[in-house]
Amino acid sequence: MHRARRATKNIYRGASFHSMHWADVVAEQLLQHNQAHVLATAITPSGPIHVGNMREVLTTEAVYRALVDRGGHAELIYIGDTFDPLRKVYPFLSDDYQQYVGMPLSEIPCPCGRHESYAHHFLSPFLESLEELGVHPTVYLAHELYGEGRYHQAIRRALDGADTVRAILSEVSSRDLSSSWVPFTVRCPSCGKLQGEVVDYRYPSVRYRCPSCREEGEVDLRQGGVGKLPWRVDWPARWSMFGVTFEAFGKDHAAAGSSWDTGQRIVREVYGREPPTPLVYEFIHLKGKGAMHGSTGTAVAAEDMLAITPPEVLRFLLMKTEPSRHIDFDTGFGLLDLVDEYDRYERIVFGLEEEQAGVKEAERIYWLSQPHPRAAHVMSAQVPYRHLVTIVQIARDWDQVKEILRRNGEIGELSAYEEGKLRERVDKVSHWLDRFAPESVKFEVQDSLPDIEVSGEMRAFFVSLAAALGEQPWDAEAIHQTIHAVAQEQGMPAGRAFRYLYLIVLGQTKGPRAGYFIHSLGREFMLERLAAAAKAGA
Protein backbone atom coordinates (compact mmCIF):
# COMPACT_ATOMS: atom_id res chain seq x y z
CA MET A 1 0.00 0.00 0.00
CA HIS A 2 2.34 2.61 1.16
CA ARG A 3 5.20 0.44 0.13
CA ALA A 4 7.40 2.23 -2.26
CA ARG A 5 6.89 1.29 -5.86
CA ARG A 6 10.24 2.16 -7.22
CA ALA A 7 10.60 3.39 -10.73
CA THR A 8 13.52 1.08 -11.30
CA LYS A 9 12.69 -2.17 -12.96
CA ASN A 10 11.40 -4.67 -10.56
CA ILE A 11 11.58 -8.32 -11.45
CA TYR A 12 9.03 -9.10 -8.78
CA ARG A 13 6.40 -7.19 -10.67
CA GLY A 14 7.18 -7.40 -14.30
CA ALA A 15 3.79 -6.04 -15.19
CA SER A 16 0.54 -5.10 -13.63
CA PHE A 17 -1.41 -8.11 -12.43
CA HIS A 18 -4.61 -6.30 -11.76
CA SER A 19 -6.79 -6.34 -14.80
CA MET A 20 -6.07 -9.92 -15.80
CA HIS A 21 -5.11 -13.08 -14.14
CA TRP A 22 -1.38 -13.08 -13.43
CA ALA A 23 -0.77 -16.09 -15.65
CA ASP A 24 -2.38 -14.28 -18.57
CA VAL A 25 -0.37 -11.15 -17.96
CA VAL A 26 2.87 -13.12 -18.06
CA ALA A 27 1.76 -15.04 -21.14
CA GLU A 28 1.00 -11.87 -23.05
CA GLN A 29 4.30 -10.40 -22.06
CA LEU A 30 6.08 -13.52 -23.34
CA LEU A 31 4.17 -13.56 -26.61
CA GLN A 32 5.30 -10.03 -27.36
CA HIS A 33 8.79 -11.42 -27.74
CA ASN A 34 8.17 -14.75 -29.31
CA GLN A 35 5.52 -17.31 -30.22
CA ALA A 36 7.48 -20.32 -29.01
CA HIS A 37 8.52 -20.79 -25.42
CA VAL A 38 10.31 -23.20 -23.17
CA LEU A 39 9.23 -22.99 -19.55
CA ALA A 40 11.55 -24.60 -17.05
CA THR A 41 11.17 -25.73 -13.49
CA ALA A 42 13.63 -27.60 -11.33
CA ILE A 43 13.86 -29.05 -7.86
CA THR A 44 16.57 -30.76 -5.85
CA PRO A 45 15.28 -34.01 -4.35
CA SER A 46 17.49 -33.95 -1.29
CA GLY A 47 14.55 -34.51 1.03
CA PRO A 48 10.76 -34.63 1.03
CA ILE A 49 9.57 -32.19 -1.59
CA HIS A 50 7.25 -29.73 0.09
CA VAL A 51 4.31 -27.69 -1.14
CA GLY A 52 6.52 -24.67 -1.47
CA ASN A 53 8.14 -26.43 -4.38
CA MET A 54 4.74 -27.35 -5.69
CA ARG A 55 4.19 -23.68 -6.18
CA GLU A 56 7.06 -23.45 -8.61
CA VAL A 57 5.66 -26.14 -10.85
CA LEU A 58 2.05 -25.02 -10.68
CA THR A 59 2.94 -21.39 -11.24
CA THR A 60 4.90 -22.32 -14.32
CA GLU A 61 2.19 -24.63 -15.56
CA ALA A 62 -0.40 -21.87 -15.26
CA VAL A 63 1.71 -19.68 -17.53
CA TYR A 64 2.07 -22.66 -19.84
CA ARG A 65 -1.70 -23.03 -20.06
CA ALA A 66 -2.16 -19.32 -20.62
CA LEU A 67 0.34 -19.44 -23.49
CA VAL A 68 -1.35 -22.40 -25.10
CA ASP A 69 -4.75 -20.74 -24.67
CA ARG A 70 -3.45 -17.83 -26.73
CA GLY A 71 -2.25 -20.04 -29.51
CA GLY A 72 1.41 -19.87 -28.54
CA HIS A 73 3.69 -22.85 -28.72
CA ALA A 74 4.99 -23.88 -25.34
CA GLU A 75 7.00 -26.63 -23.78
CA LEU A 76 7.00 -27.35 -20.07
CA ILE A 77 10.11 -29.03 -18.74
CA TYR A 78 11.02 -30.22 -15.30
CA ILE A 79 14.58 -30.92 -14.30
CA GLY A 80 15.23 -33.08 -11.29
CA ASP A 81 18.55 -32.08 -9.78
CA THR A 82 19.52 -35.65 -9.14
CA PHE A 83 23.22 -35.05 -9.64
CA ASP A 84 23.53 -32.64 -6.74
CA PRO A 85 25.67 -33.92 -3.90
CA LEU A 86 24.16 -34.81 -0.54
CA ARG A 87 24.99 -31.85 1.70
CA LYS A 88 24.74 -33.44 5.10
CA VAL A 89 22.92 -36.06 7.11
CA TYR A 90 19.48 -34.54 7.41
CA PRO A 91 17.41 -35.16 10.53
CA PHE A 92 15.20 -37.62 8.67
CA LEU A 93 18.17 -39.81 7.73
CA SER A 94 19.96 -42.45 9.72
CA ASP A 95 23.57 -41.88 10.71
CA ASP A 96 24.64 -44.41 8.10
CA TYR A 97 24.26 -41.69 5.54
CA GLN A 98 27.35 -39.97 6.80
CA GLN A 99 29.36 -42.06 4.36
CA TYR A 100 27.36 -40.72 1.41
CA VAL A 101 27.74 -37.03 2.13
CA GLY A 102 29.26 -35.46 -0.96
CA MET A 103 28.05 -38.12 -3.36
CA PRO A 104 25.48 -37.39 -6.09
CA LEU A 105 21.93 -38.09 -4.93
CA SER A 106 21.45 -40.44 -7.84
CA GLU A 107 24.21 -42.71 -6.56
CA ILE A 108 23.12 -42.96 -2.95
CA PRO A 109 20.98 -45.89 -1.78
CA CYS A 110 17.27 -45.33 -1.33
CA PRO A 111 16.26 -44.79 2.32
CA CYS A 112 13.35 -47.20 2.03
CA GLY A 113 14.96 -49.62 -0.38
CA ARG A 114 12.10 -49.53 -2.84
CA HIS A 115 13.43 -46.94 -5.23
CA GLU A 116 16.29 -46.89 -7.65
CA SER A 117 18.19 -44.30 -5.63
CA TYR A 118 18.01 -41.67 -2.95
CA ALA A 119 17.00 -39.13 -5.57
CA HIS A 120 14.18 -41.30 -6.88
CA HIS A 121 12.92 -41.94 -3.39
CA PHE A 122 11.98 -38.29 -3.00
CA LEU A 123 11.28 -37.49 -6.61
CA SER A 124 8.86 -40.31 -7.44
CA PRO A 125 6.08 -39.41 -5.03
CA PHE A 126 6.35 -35.81 -6.11
CA LEU A 127 6.02 -36.70 -9.77
CA GLU A 128 2.99 -38.80 -8.92
CA SER A 129 1.49 -35.80 -7.18
CA LEU A 130 2.05 -33.71 -10.28
CA GLU A 131 0.18 -36.32 -12.26
CA GLU A 132 -2.77 -36.04 -9.89
CA LEU A 133 -2.65 -32.27 -10.24
CA GLY A 134 -2.83 -32.56 -13.99
CA VAL A 135 0.70 -31.29 -14.58
CA HIS A 136 2.56 -33.14 -17.31
CA PRO A 137 6.03 -31.76 -17.88
CA THR A 138 8.79 -33.39 -19.87
CA VAL A 139 11.02 -34.69 -17.11
CA TYR A 140 14.80 -34.59 -17.31
CA LEU A 141 17.08 -35.95 -14.64
CA ALA A 142 20.33 -34.09 -14.14
CA HIS A 143 22.43 -37.19 -13.55
CA GLU A 144 21.24 -38.52 -16.91
CA LEU A 145 21.92 -35.23 -18.65
CA TYR A 146 25.43 -35.20 -17.23
CA GLY A 147 25.89 -38.92 -17.77
CA GLU A 148 24.85 -38.74 -21.42
CA GLY A 149 27.26 -35.93 -22.08
CA ARG A 150 24.57 -33.33 -22.73
CA TYR A 151 26.55 -30.87 -20.62
CA HIS A 152 29.76 -31.39 -22.49
CA GLN A 153 29.80 -28.12 -24.43
CA ALA A 154 28.42 -26.13 -21.53
CA ILE A 155 31.17 -27.37 -19.27
CA ARG A 156 33.79 -26.66 -21.85
CA ARG A 157 32.62 -23.09 -22.22
CA ALA A 158 32.51 -22.58 -18.49
CA LEU A 159 36.07 -23.82 -18.14
CA ASP A 160 37.30 -21.81 -21.09
CA GLY A 161 35.58 -18.78 -19.64
CA ALA A 162 36.60 -19.45 -16.08
CA ASP A 163 38.11 -15.99 -15.70
CA THR A 164 34.87 -14.35 -16.79
CA VAL A 165 32.80 -16.52 -14.48
CA ARG A 166 35.10 -15.82 -11.58
CA ALA A 167 34.96 -12.09 -12.24
CA ILE A 168 31.17 -12.07 -12.41
CA LEU A 169 30.80 -14.06 -9.24
CA SER A 170 33.12 -11.85 -7.26
CA GLU A 171 31.69 -8.62 -8.69
CA VAL A 172 28.02 -9.41 -8.40
CA SER A 173 27.91 -11.57 -5.33
CA SER A 174 31.05 -10.15 -3.74
CA ARG A 175 32.44 -13.57 -3.21
CA ASP A 176 36.06 -13.95 -2.43
CA LEU A 177 37.32 -16.48 -4.93
CA SER A 178 40.94 -17.48 -5.28
CA SER A 179 42.49 -17.01 -8.68
CA SER A 180 42.75 -20.75 -9.09
CA TRP A 181 39.03 -21.31 -8.57
CA VAL A 182 37.33 -22.97 -11.52
CA PRO A 183 33.60 -23.51 -12.08
CA PHE A 184 33.73 -27.27 -12.16
CA THR A 185 33.83 -30.00 -9.56
CA VAL A 186 35.09 -33.45 -10.43
CA ARG A 187 33.30 -36.57 -9.32
CA CYS A 188 36.20 -38.50 -7.84
CA PRO A 189 36.32 -41.87 -9.62
CA SER A 190 37.86 -43.40 -6.56
CA CYS A 191 35.52 -42.34 -3.74
CA GLY A 192 32.52 -41.17 -5.76
CA LYS A 193 32.27 -37.77 -4.11
CA LEU A 194 31.61 -34.63 -6.04
CA GLN A 195 34.37 -32.68 -4.41
CA GLY A 196 37.36 -32.96 -6.72
CA GLU A 197 39.15 -29.65 -7.06
CA VAL A 198 40.47 -28.78 -10.47
CA VAL A 199 44.22 -28.22 -10.41
CA ASP A 200 44.79 -28.03 -14.14
CA TYR A 201 42.68 -27.83 -17.23
CA ARG A 202 43.71 -28.40 -20.81
CA TYR A 203 40.75 -29.42 -22.91
CA PRO A 204 39.62 -32.15 -22.90
CA SER A 205 41.44 -33.23 -19.81
CA VAL A 206 41.02 -32.01 -16.28
CA ARG A 207 43.47 -32.77 -13.51
CA TYR A 208 41.93 -32.84 -10.06
CA ARG A 209 42.67 -33.53 -6.44
CA CYS A 210 40.06 -35.07 -4.17
CA PRO A 211 40.09 -33.52 -0.70
CA SER A 212 38.15 -36.44 0.66
CA CYS A 213 40.25 -39.45 -0.33
CA ARG A 214 43.38 -37.57 -1.35
CA GLU A 215 43.27 -39.16 -4.74
CA GLU A 216 44.75 -37.24 -7.65
CA GLY A 217 44.03 -37.96 -11.26
CA GLU A 218 42.73 -36.89 -14.59
CA VAL A 219 39.32 -37.10 -16.24
CA ASP A 220 38.26 -36.63 -19.84
CA LEU A 221 35.47 -34.10 -20.35
CA ARG A 222 34.25 -35.92 -23.43
CA GLN A 223 33.06 -38.65 -21.16
CA GLY A 224 29.77 -38.06 -19.42
CA GLY A 225 29.27 -37.63 -15.71
CA VAL A 226 32.87 -36.89 -14.78
CA GLY A 227 31.92 -33.79 -12.85
CA LYS A 228 29.43 -31.03 -12.30
CA LEU A 229 29.05 -27.31 -12.75
CA PRO A 230 28.34 -25.37 -9.57
CA TRP A 231 24.78 -24.20 -9.23
CA ARG A 232 25.41 -20.61 -10.22
CA VAL A 233 26.83 -21.77 -13.53
CA ASP A 234 24.70 -24.87 -13.97
CA TRP A 235 21.57 -22.73 -14.02
CA PRO A 236 22.54 -20.43 -16.91
CA ALA A 237 24.06 -23.45 -18.69
CA ARG A 238 20.62 -25.03 -18.72
CA TRP A 239 18.95 -21.94 -20.05
CA SER A 240 21.35 -22.20 -22.91
CA MET A 241 21.02 -25.96 -23.44
CA PHE A 242 17.24 -26.00 -23.42
CA GLY A 243 16.59 -22.55 -24.82
CA VAL A 244 14.65 -21.59 -21.70
CA THR A 245 12.55 -18.44 -22.16
CA PHE A 246 10.66 -18.42 -18.89
CA GLU A 247 11.42 -19.60 -15.41
CA ALA A 248 9.72 -19.12 -12.08
CA PHE A 249 11.93 -19.34 -9.02
CA GLY A 250 11.75 -18.74 -5.31
CA LYS A 251 12.83 -15.50 -3.81
CA ASP A 252 15.89 -17.14 -2.36
CA HIS A 253 17.35 -17.03 -5.86
CA ALA A 254 16.22 -13.49 -6.43
CA ALA A 255 17.85 -11.52 -3.64
CA ALA A 256 20.41 -8.96 -4.71
CA GLY A 257 23.69 -10.60 -5.63
CA SER A 258 22.04 -14.00 -5.71
CA SER A 259 22.11 -16.66 -8.38
CA TRP A 260 19.61 -14.83 -10.59
CA ASP A 261 21.89 -11.79 -10.75
CA THR A 262 24.99 -13.80 -11.51
CA GLY A 263 23.08 -16.11 -13.83
CA GLN A 264 21.93 -13.28 -16.07
CA ARG A 265 25.47 -12.11 -16.65
CA ILE A 266 26.91 -15.57 -17.04
CA VAL A 267 24.36 -16.58 -19.65
CA ARG A 268 25.09 -13.43 -21.63
CA GLU A 269 28.83 -13.31 -21.27
CA VAL A 270 29.69 -16.99 -21.30
CA TYR A 271 26.85 -18.63 -23.20
CA GLY A 272 25.97 -15.73 -25.43
CA ARG A 273 22.25 -15.63 -25.04
CA GLU A 274 19.56 -13.74 -23.19
CA PRO A 275 18.25 -14.91 -19.81
CA PRO A 276 14.67 -16.15 -19.54
CA THR A 277 11.82 -13.96 -18.35
CA PRO A 278 11.75 -14.39 -14.59
CA LEU A 279 8.86 -14.70 -12.19
CA VAL A 280 9.65 -14.72 -8.51
CA TYR A 281 7.33 -16.54 -6.19
CA GLU A 282 7.01 -16.30 -2.44
CA PHE A 283 7.12 -19.29 -0.18
CA ILE A 284 4.29 -21.24 1.30
CA HIS A 285 4.25 -21.48 5.05
CA LEU A 286 2.42 -23.85 7.25
CA LYS A 287 0.21 -21.81 9.48
CA GLY A 288 1.83 -21.45 12.85
CA LYS A 289 4.85 -23.47 11.90
CA GLY A 290 6.97 -21.06 9.94
CA ALA A 291 8.56 -21.67 6.62
CA MET A 292 8.69 -25.07 5.10
CA HIS A 293 12.09 -26.35 4.42
CA GLY A 294 12.75 -29.75 3.02
CA SER A 295 16.16 -29.92 4.58
CA THR A 296 15.09 -29.32 8.17
CA GLY A 297 12.73 -32.24 8.15
CA THR A 298 9.91 -30.14 9.60
CA ALA A 299 8.21 -29.79 6.26
CA VAL A 300 5.05 -31.51 5.27
CA ALA A 301 5.64 -33.17 1.95
CA ALA A 302 3.67 -32.11 -1.08
CA GLU A 303 2.13 -35.55 -1.28
CA ASP A 304 0.88 -35.18 2.29
CA MET A 305 -0.83 -31.94 1.39
CA LEU A 306 -2.39 -33.63 -1.56
CA ALA A 307 -3.56 -36.47 0.63
CA ILE A 308 -5.80 -34.07 2.53
CA THR A 309 -6.59 -31.52 -0.17
CA PRO A 310 -8.48 -32.21 -3.39
CA PRO A 311 -6.11 -31.43 -6.27
CA GLU A 312 -8.33 -28.73 -7.73
CA VAL A 313 -8.40 -27.03 -4.35
CA LEU A 314 -4.64 -27.05 -3.98
CA ARG A 315 -4.37 -25.56 -7.44
CA PHE A 316 -7.08 -23.07 -6.54
CA LEU A 317 -5.09 -21.82 -3.60
CA LEU A 318 -2.13 -21.08 -5.84
CA MET A 319 -4.12 -19.74 -8.78
CA LYS A 320 -6.08 -17.20 -6.78
CA THR A 321 -2.98 -15.83 -5.13
CA GLU A 322 -0.44 -13.75 -6.97
CA PRO A 323 2.92 -15.53 -6.93
CA SER A 324 4.55 -12.61 -5.16
CA ARG A 325 2.36 -13.06 -2.11
CA HIS A 326 3.23 -15.55 0.50
CA ILE A 327 0.69 -18.13 1.54
CA ASP A 328 -0.12 -19.54 4.92
CA PHE A 329 -1.38 -23.03 4.47
CA ASP A 330 -3.64 -23.87 7.36
CA THR A 331 -4.02 -27.61 7.76
CA GLY A 332 -6.72 -27.16 10.40
CA PHE A 333 -10.05 -25.47 9.93
CA GLY A 334 -8.53 -23.20 7.34
CA LEU A 335 -8.45 -26.11 4.95
CA LEU A 336 -12.20 -26.56 5.33
CA ASP A 337 -12.73 -22.87 4.63
CA LEU A 338 -10.56 -23.12 1.56
CA VAL A 339 -12.58 -26.00 0.16
CA ASP A 340 -15.78 -24.09 0.86
CA GLU A 341 -14.38 -21.11 -0.98
CA TYR A 342 -13.52 -23.28 -3.95
CA ASP A 343 -17.04 -24.68 -3.99
CA ARG A 344 -18.39 -21.17 -3.99
CA TYR A 345 -16.34 -20.30 -7.04
CA GLU A 346 -17.68 -23.40 -8.71
CA ARG A 347 -21.27 -22.37 -8.00
CA ILE A 348 -20.55 -18.94 -9.42
CA VAL A 349 -19.00 -20.39 -12.56
CA PHE A 350 -22.02 -22.60 -13.12
CA GLY A 351 -24.41 -19.76 -12.49
CA LEU A 352 -25.86 -21.04 -9.24
CA GLU A 353 -24.66 -18.11 -7.25
CA GLU A 354 -24.07 -14.51 -8.06
CA GLU A 355 -20.62 -13.11 -8.20
CA GLN A 356 -20.01 -10.82 -5.29
CA ALA A 357 -17.35 -8.56 -3.99
CA GLY A 358 -14.37 -10.47 -2.70
CA VAL A 359 -14.45 -12.89 -5.59
CA LYS A 360 -11.97 -12.20 -8.33
CA GLU A 361 -11.96 -13.55 -11.83
CA ALA A 362 -13.95 -16.55 -10.76
CA GLU A 363 -14.12 -18.11 -14.15
CA ARG A 364 -10.43 -17.90 -15.02
CA ILE A 365 -9.26 -19.03 -11.61
CA TYR A 366 -11.71 -21.90 -11.61
CA TRP A 367 -10.53 -23.23 -14.96
CA LEU A 368 -6.88 -22.82 -14.11
CA SER A 369 -7.60 -24.81 -10.98
CA GLN A 370 -8.91 -27.82 -12.84
CA PRO A 371 -6.42 -30.67 -13.10
CA HIS A 372 -8.31 -31.85 -16.16
CA PRO A 373 -10.16 -28.86 -17.59
CA ARG A 374 -11.92 -30.88 -20.25
CA ALA A 375 -13.51 -33.22 -17.76
CA ALA A 376 -14.88 -30.39 -15.66
CA HIS A 377 -17.66 -29.16 -17.86
CA VAL A 378 -20.15 -30.52 -15.42
CA MET A 379 -20.48 -29.26 -11.93
CA SER A 380 -19.53 -31.69 -9.23
CA ALA A 381 -22.09 -32.95 -6.75
CA GLN A 382 -21.28 -30.55 -3.96
CA VAL A 383 -21.51 -31.88 -0.47
CA PRO A 384 -20.12 -29.30 1.96
CA TYR A 385 -16.70 -30.40 3.15
CA ARG A 386 -17.58 -29.80 6.79
CA HIS A 387 -20.55 -32.04 6.37
CA LEU A 388 -18.36 -34.78 4.97
CA VAL A 389 -16.20 -34.51 8.06
CA THR A 390 -19.19 -35.68 10.05
CA ILE A 391 -20.49 -38.24 7.57
CA VAL A 392 -17.12 -39.88 7.17
CA GLN A 393 -16.93 -40.43 10.89
CA ILE A 394 -20.36 -42.01 10.98
CA ALA A 395 -19.88 -44.28 8.00
CA ARG A 396 -17.43 -47.13 7.82
CA ASP A 397 -16.76 -47.11 4.13
CA TRP A 398 -17.53 -45.40 0.88
CA ASP A 399 -20.73 -47.32 0.24
CA GLN A 400 -22.10 -46.28 3.58
CA VAL A 401 -21.18 -42.67 2.96
CA LYS A 402 -23.09 -42.84 -0.28
CA GLU A 403 -26.04 -44.50 1.38
CA ILE A 404 -26.24 -41.90 4.13
CA LEU A 405 -26.02 -39.04 1.67
CA ARG A 406 -28.76 -40.63 -0.42
CA ARG A 407 -30.97 -41.26 2.54
CA ASN A 408 -30.54 -37.63 3.57
CA GLY A 409 -31.48 -36.59 0.07
CA GLU A 410 -28.14 -34.82 -0.36
CA ILE A 411 -27.18 -36.61 -3.52
CA GLY A 412 -29.14 -38.27 -6.27
CA GLU A 413 -27.90 -40.48 -9.05
CA LEU A 414 -24.27 -39.64 -9.68
CA SER A 415 -22.43 -39.64 -12.96
CA ALA A 416 -19.06 -41.36 -13.02
CA TYR A 417 -17.38 -37.97 -12.88
CA GLU A 418 -19.41 -36.81 -9.91
CA GLU A 419 -18.92 -40.04 -8.05
CA GLY A 420 -15.18 -39.93 -8.67
CA LYS A 421 -14.92 -36.40 -7.35
CA LEU A 422 -17.01 -37.11 -4.30
CA ARG A 423 -15.15 -40.26 -3.49
CA GLU A 424 -11.87 -38.42 -3.81
CA ARG A 425 -13.08 -35.89 -1.29
CA VAL A 426 -14.14 -38.58 1.10
CA ASP A 427 -10.64 -40.04 0.89
CA LYS A 428 -9.05 -36.67 1.56
CA VAL A 429 -11.33 -36.00 4.50
CA SER A 430 -10.43 -39.37 6.01
CA HIS A 431 -6.74 -38.57 5.81
CA TRP A 432 -7.34 -35.16 7.24
CA LEU A 433 -9.16 -36.67 10.20
CA ASP A 434 -6.32 -39.12 10.73
CA ARG A 435 -3.50 -36.67 10.59
CA PHE A 436 -4.48 -33.03 10.92
CA ALA A 437 -8.00 -32.53 12.23
CA PRO A 438 -8.37 -30.71 15.55
CA GLU A 439 -9.54 -33.03 18.31
CA SER A 440 -12.72 -31.04 18.74
CA VAL A 441 -14.23 -32.28 15.50
CA LYS A 442 -13.42 -35.90 16.02
CA PHE A 443 -15.80 -38.49 17.34
CA GLU A 444 -16.40 -42.17 17.04
CA VAL A 445 -19.78 -43.82 16.91
CA GLN A 446 -19.57 -46.65 19.45
CA ASP A 447 -20.52 -50.11 18.22
CA SER A 448 -22.29 -50.87 21.42
CA LEU A 449 -23.53 -48.91 24.39
CA PRO A 450 -20.54 -47.24 26.05
CA ASP A 451 -19.84 -48.11 29.63
CA ILE A 452 -21.77 -45.35 31.37
CA GLU A 453 -23.98 -45.01 34.36
CA VAL A 454 -27.63 -44.68 33.37
CA SER A 455 -29.70 -42.76 35.89
CA GLY A 456 -33.44 -43.01 36.35
CA GLU A 457 -33.91 -39.69 34.60
CA MET A 458 -31.90 -40.88 31.65
CA ARG A 459 -33.78 -44.12 31.44
CA ALA A 460 -37.15 -42.40 31.41
CA PHE A 461 -35.95 -40.04 28.72
CA PHE A 462 -34.66 -42.84 26.54
CA VAL A 463 -37.88 -44.82 26.83
CA SER A 464 -40.11 -41.88 25.92
CA LEU A 465 -37.82 -40.76 23.13
CA ALA A 466 -37.73 -44.24 21.62
CA ALA A 467 -41.49 -44.36 21.63
CA ALA A 468 -41.81 -40.95 20.05
CA LEU A 469 -39.18 -41.58 17.41
CA GLY A 470 -40.64 -44.94 16.59
CA GLU A 471 -43.85 -43.56 15.28
CA GLN A 472 -42.86 -40.56 13.24
CA PRO A 473 -41.33 -40.00 9.84
CA TRP A 474 -37.54 -40.18 9.84
CA ASP A 475 -36.75 -36.57 9.24
CA ALA A 476 -33.85 -34.57 10.63
CA GLU A 477 -35.83 -31.52 11.61
CA ALA A 478 -38.60 -33.61 13.14
CA ILE A 479 -36.12 -35.60 15.17
CA HIS A 480 -34.63 -32.42 16.50
CA GLN A 481 -38.01 -31.15 17.59
CA THR A 482 -39.01 -34.46 19.10
CA ILE A 483 -35.95 -34.45 21.30
CA HIS A 484 -36.92 -31.06 22.61
CA ALA A 485 -40.52 -32.06 23.08
CA VAL A 486 -39.64 -35.20 25.02
CA ALA A 487 -37.08 -33.39 27.13
CA GLN A 488 -39.67 -30.80 27.99
CA GLU A 489 -42.20 -33.46 28.97
CA GLN A 490 -39.65 -34.82 31.38
CA GLY A 491 -38.97 -31.38 32.74
CA MET A 492 -35.37 -31.59 31.64
CA PRO A 493 -33.30 -28.79 30.07
CA ALA A 494 -32.63 -29.51 26.42
CA GLY A 495 -28.90 -29.34 26.92
CA ARG A 496 -29.00 -32.27 29.27
CA ALA A 497 -31.07 -34.31 26.84
CA PHE A 498 -28.52 -33.80 24.11
CA ARG A 499 -25.69 -34.66 26.41
CA TYR A 500 -27.37 -37.98 27.27
CA LEU A 501 -27.77 -38.81 23.61
CA TYR A 502 -24.15 -38.07 22.78
CA LEU A 503 -23.13 -40.18 25.74
CA ILE A 504 -24.90 -43.31 24.57
CA VAL A 505 -23.86 -42.93 20.95
CA LEU A 506 -20.38 -41.45 21.17
CA GLY A 507 -19.37 -41.85 24.79
CA GLN A 508 -18.75 -38.11 25.00
CA THR A 509 -20.83 -35.11 25.93
CA LYS A 510 -20.73 -33.22 22.68
CA GLY A 511 -21.31 -34.04 19.08
CA PRO A 512 -22.61 -32.89 15.72
CA ARG A 513 -26.03 -31.26 15.52
CA ALA A 514 -28.27 -33.91 16.94
CA GLY A 515 -31.19 -33.93 14.50
CA TYR A 516 -29.09 -34.38 11.41
CA PHE A 517 -26.68 -36.62 13.19
CA ILE A 518 -29.29 -39.05 14.43
CA HIS A 519 -30.98 -38.96 11.09
CA SER A 520 -27.74 -40.03 9.48
CA LEU A 521 -27.28 -42.84 11.95
CA GLY A 522 -30.58 -44.34 10.87
CA ARG A 523 -33.73 -45.25 12.74
CA GLU A 524 -32.87 -48.84 13.39
CA PHE A 525 -29.53 -48.04 14.95
CA MET A 526 -30.94 -45.30 17.13
CA LEU A 527 -33.90 -47.29 18.43
CA GLU A 528 -31.66 -50.20 19.29
CA ARG A 529 -29.23 -47.98 21.12
CA LEU A 530 -32.00 -46.28 23.09
CA ALA A 531 -33.40 -49.66 24.06
CA ALA A 532 -30.01 -50.88 25.18
CA ALA A 533 -29.50 -47.74 27.24
CA ALA A 534 -32.91 -48.01 28.85
CA LYS A 535 -32.19 -51.62 29.72
CA ALA A 536 -28.87 -50.72 31.29
CA GLY A 537 -30.64 -48.28 33.54
CA ALA A 538 -33.34 -50.72 34.61
Next chain:
RNA sequence: GGGCUCGUGGCUCAGCUAGGUAGAGCAGCAGGCUCUUAACCUGUCGGUCAGGGGUUCGAAUCCCCUCGAGCCCGCCA
Protein backbone atom coordinates in the same frame (compact mmCIF):
# COMPACT_ATOMS: atom_id res chain seq x y z
C1' G B 1 24.82 -4.84 5.27
C1' G B 2 21.47 -5.84 1.05
C1' G B 3 16.65 -7.67 -1.31
C1' C B 4 11.38 -8.78 -1.35
C1' U B 5 6.50 -8.99 0.58
C1' C B 6 2.89 -7.40 3.86
C1' G B 7 0.28 -3.92 7.51
C1' U B 8 -7.90 -2.79 5.58
C1' G B 9 -13.57 -4.83 11.26
C1' G B 10 -11.61 -10.86 16.21
C1' C B 11 -9.28 -14.14 11.94
C1' U B 12 -8.19 -14.82 6.43
C1' C B 13 -8.30 -11.58 2.67
C1' A B 14 -10.66 -8.45 -1.83
C1' G B 15 -10.55 -3.39 -3.40
C1' C B 16 -5.11 0.00 -5.16
C1' U B 17 -2.61 -0.74 -12.48
C1' A B 18 -7.00 4.03 -15.03
C1' G B 19 -8.36 8.63 -7.14
C1' G B 20 -14.84 9.98 -5.60
C1' U B 21 -14.85 9.10 1.89
C1' A B 22 -14.88 0.76 2.39
C1' G B 23 -16.42 -5.21 0.74
C1' A B 24 -16.56 -10.61 1.25
C1' G B 25 -15.82 -15.38 3.87
C1' C B 26 -15.11 -17.33 8.70
C1' A B 27 -15.87 -16.22 13.84
C1' G B 28 -19.37 -13.37 17.13
C1' C B 29 -24.29 -11.94 18.33
C1' A B 30 -29.85 -12.49 17.56
C1' G B 31 -33.69 -15.31 15.50
C1' G B 32 -35.56 -20.06 12.93
C1' C B 33 -43.57 -21.92 16.99
C1' U B 34 -40.81 -22.94 25.22
C1' C B 35 -34.19 -25.33 20.60
C1' U B 36 -26.46 -22.77 23.98
C1' U B 37 -24.27 -28.02 21.19
C1' A B 38 -19.56 -28.84 15.47
C1' A B 39 -23.66 -29.94 8.61
C1' C B 40 -28.75 -25.64 7.38
C1' C B 41 -31.33 -20.74 6.74
C1' U B 42 -32.27 -15.45 7.93
C1' G B 43 -30.79 -11.10 10.14
C1' U B 44 -27.08 -8.27 12.63
C1' C B 45 -22.81 -5.98 15.38
C1' G B 46 -18.11 -4.52 13.99
C1' G B 47 -13.11 -0.80 10.41
C1' U B 48 -10.73 7.30 11.88
C1' C B 49 -8.10 1.34 5.53
C1' A B 50 -0.35 1.09 10.65
C1' G B 51 1.18 6.49 11.49
C1' G B 52 2.69 11.36 9.55
C1' G B 53 3.20 14.72 5.53
C1' G B 54 2.25 16.00 0.30
C1' U B 55 -0.61 16.30 -4.57
C1' U B 56 -6.04 17.00 -5.31
C1' C B 57 -12.45 19.86 -5.12
C1' G B 58 -11.82 14.77 -3.26
C1' A B 59 -6.94 9.33 -1.41
C1' A B 60 -7.38 2.81 1.40
C1' U B 61 -6.08 3.99 -3.77
C1' C B 62 -0.80 8.54 -6.43
C1' C B 63 4.14 10.77 -4.16
C1' C B 64 7.60 11.22 0.20
C1' C B 65 8.92 9.84 5.18
C1' U B 66 8.36 6.95 9.71
C1' C B 67 6.93 2.66 12.45
C1' G B 68 5.77 -2.48 12.67
C1' A B 69 5.56 -7.82 10.95
C1' G B 70 7.41 -11.82 8.02
C1' C B 71 10.69 -13.99 4.72
C1' C B 72 15.14 -14.29 1.66
C1' C B 73 20.43 -13.37 0.42
C1' G B 74 25.44 -12.29 2.30
C1' C B 75 27.63 -21.09 3.12
C1' C B 76 25.54 -24.63 -0.66
C1' A B 77 21.84 -25.42 -3.85
